[in-house]
Amino acid sequence: MTLIKLPRVVFVELDGVLGIQMQDVVPAHGVDLVWQDTGYTGAGVTMAIIDTGIDGNHTALDDLDDDNTTNDPKIVAFYDAINNPSATNGTEIFPYDDNGHGTHCAGITAGTGAPDYQHIGVAPKANLVGVKVLDGGGSGSFAAVMAGMEWTVEKRHDFNIRAASMSLGALTGAIEWTSSEEESVNRMANEMVRAGVTLFIAAGNSGGTATIGTPGSAEDVITVGSLDKDTAIAVYSSQGPTEEGRVKPNLAFVGSSVNAPDANTGDGYVALSGTSMATPGAAGVAVLMYQANPDLSPFDVRNIMQETSTYRQCHYMLANEPCAEDLIPKNRQNNVYGHGHVNAQPAVEEAANYYYxxxxxxxxxxxxxxxxxxxxxxxxxxxxxxxxxxxxxxxxxxxxxxxxxxxxxxxxxxxxxxxxxxxxxxxxxxxxxxxxxxxxxxxxxxxxxxxxxxxxxxxxxxxxxxxxxxEASTSESSLTTFIIILLSGLVLVLLAVLTFVGVMLRNGEFSESDTLENQNPEGHMETQEPTDSEQDG
CATH class of the missing domain: 2.60.40.10 (Immunoglobulins)
Incomplete structure (x- = not known):
C-alpha cells in the first residue's frame, strides 16, 4: 500500500518540492532556542512510538550519533503485537516497518536528520521504543492495540519510557471497534497516563466539529491538533467537543507537509500531512521537558505545556465563524486549537525551574x-x-x-x-x-x-x-572462604605426611642409607655385641 492510501495521511509531497523541512518546524515552536540555550536534546529519555513499527535501518534512526563505528542504537526495544506477539522482552525482534507511518512519526520526534541534517527531530538524542500495533495496511485489531499499550506500561521501567505517541486517533475507518472496545481503549489510555507515561494522541483528520473519537477523546491524554506552516489550524484537523462533552484537543503543533524519514529507503525523506505528524512533534517537546526535570508527572507535563502555549482564538473552519469560547474574555481551551500553539522554550524552562x-x-x-x-x-x-x-x-x-x-x-x-x-x-x-x-x-x-x-x-x-x-562483595567472600578451607586441608594433609614419614624414619624402615651403612662388603649384615647394660638387662 502506498502512503497516499493510508487513512491517516491527508496528502503526500515529494521531498524538497512543497514539504516543510523540520528545520522550519523546529523554530515555529521555539525548539531551536531550547537546544541553543539549554543544550537539552532529549538525551537519556525514551519515547514509545505506538504505530506501524520503526525502520531500524534508516540512517536517521539506526543510532544516536550517526557514527557507524559506535554501537549505540537509538531504538532500544521493539514489540510486535501484529506478527510476533509472544516475543515480549523487547529485544528478540529487529525494528521494522512494513508501512512507513511509524517511521515518519519516529523521525519527527527523535530523528538525527542524517544524512543531510535538514530534517532533525525535536529531540534528536532521545531513544525510541517501537510498538507495532498496526499492520502493513495501517489496520489494527482491538486486541493488538491493547496488547501494545499494556506492553508499554509493563516495560516503562525497563526502558525508561516517559512518553508515548499514538496516532490511532487519526484513523478514519481502518479500525472498527465496538462501543465497549472504544471504552476499553480509552480506559487503557488513561491508565497509561496514571502509570507515569505521558501519552500524546492525534486528534484525527476529519476536519469538522465534534469529530474527535477514540482514543483521542480519553480524558487524561494530551490530544494534538495540526497546524499549517503558517501556524493556522489545518483544515483537516479534527475538532471537539468529544462525545462525552469534553473540550478537545489539548494543544496544536505543525503537522502539514512535514518532511521526515521514509521507511525502507535507507536515507530518504518524504513529506506527509496529518495530525499524525503533529502528535510526535508535540511529544518531542515533552521529551525535552523530561530531560530538564525527570521528576515531572504526566499531569505536570500536560499542565506546563498548556499554560505556556500561545492562546489562539478559534473559529470553526467550515462555518468560518467565531467559537463560543472566544466570547468569554478569559483565555481558555477551545475545540479547535485547544490551549493553543505549543511553545517549547517556556515549557522546557518552566519544567527546569520547577524546583530550582x-x-x-x-x-x-x-x-x-x-x-x-x-x-x-x-x-x-x-x-x-x-x-x-x-x-x-x-x-x-x-x-x-x-x-x-x-x-x-x-x-x-x-x-x-x-x-x-x-x-x-x-x-x-x-x-x-x-x-x-x-x-x-x-x-x-x-x-x-x-x-x-x-x-x-x-x-x-x-x-x-x-x-x-x-556481586563482587559476595563472590569475593565466597572465594576467600573456599581458599581458606583449601589451604587448611592442604596443611592437614602435609602434617599427616610429615608425621608418617617421621615415624617410619624413627623405626628405620625408610632409611636406605642406614641400611647400606650396616652392610659388610660381602653384603652380610653386621651384628653388634650386646653391651654390658644390655647383658645385665
Missing part, C-alpha cells in the same frame, strides 16, 4: 572517557568522573528510573573542581529500586546546585560490568 531556577553559570561536564557504545564502562572499584564550573555548593545525582529521586553527593566538598559517582554507590542505588536490573546499560543524571539555582541536567550513559563484578 535554571542557571547557565553552573556547569557539569563528563571527564571519564566513553567507550565505543558512547557509554562509560564501570566495574568494581571504578567510578564516573565529572568536571565542575561555577560557584557550586552541592552536587546532586540520580538514576533515570522514574521511581528514583535526586540525592546530594556526600563525598563532594565545596571548592572541588571534580567529583565522582562510584560503582558501589551506583549498585547500591539500583538495588534499592524494586525489580531493577543492575548489570548492563543505565543512565544517570547529575547537576550542580548553588542556593536556589541549578545547572542543566547532564545525562550520561553508563555500562555496569557483568554479574561477577556486580
Amino acid at each position: 531556577d535554571l542557571s547557565l553559570s553552573l556547569n557539569v561536564s563528563l571527564s571519564s572517557e566513553a567507550g565505543v557504545d558512547n557509554r562509560v564502562h564501570i566495574g568494581q572499584g571504578g567510578s564516573v568522573i565529572f568536571n565542575l564550573a561555577g560557584d557550586v555548593q552541592r552536587v546532586q545525582w540520580r538514576t533515570w528510573d522514574m521511581r528514583d529521586n535526586w540525592m546530594d553527593l556526600a563525598e563532594y566538598a565545596v571548592g572541588d573542581e571534580q567529583f565522582s559517582v562510584t560503582h558501589d554507590l551506583l549498585v547500591d542505588r539500583l538495588r534499592f529500586l524494586p525489580n531493577n536490573t543492575v548489570e548492563g546499560d543505565q543512565v544517570i543524571l547529575v547537576r550542580a546546585v548553588s542556593g536556589d539555582q541549578a545547572s542543566t541536567n547532564l545525562a550520561v550513559g553508563i555500562h555496569i560490568m557483568g554479574e561477577d563484578k556486580i
